[in-house]
Amino acid sequence: MNAETFERIISAGGLAVFPTDTVYGLACDPANRAAVERLYLLKRRSLSKPSAVMLFDLGLALATLPGLGLRTRAALERLLPGAVTLLLPNPDERFPLACGSDPGTLGLRVPRLEAFAGVRRPVLQSSANRAGGPDPRRLDEVPELIRAAADVVIDGGELPGTSSTVVDLRRYGDSGEWSVVREGAVQTGELGVALGGG
16 A cells, blocks of 8 residues: 555545554545545544644645744744644635634644655544544554445554644744643653743
């Protein structure tokens, strides 16, 4: 299974179970409403709740979000690629299907995944579990129904198993303010070195 096949499945409206740098994820095209609704239904997750948009190249991520200020862009360059999900201001309301009930906020992931380096399109990504369920570090921990319903399942072996750290950078460009919304794979001390303050 290669990046080209993964990208082709996503572009055709399919769902993919795949290994990230943290836990197994479930991905689809963030612009395809039917695919997004199918992903949320499988997870038993409310469409009002946001998911992250994942890109596999930092340069592409920066080009996809031209509205970010210079300070925030510099923070992304220090933090990514890495095991963080960044909550960013989204004044252009990009990827609205991924934003849930708050189109003004976008969750962004750029993982360190060499195997997917050739993927040029964004994906809507959530952990491959039922809403509120444990994060899967092995493929056999992904619920059987999700594996059976996905159009492609990629086995990456055993993963670290700690979900990404969620960092709120929505006010960072204006004031330098940031906060950790969810503890995870990247420690607050590391974030402090990259971002300052806290």
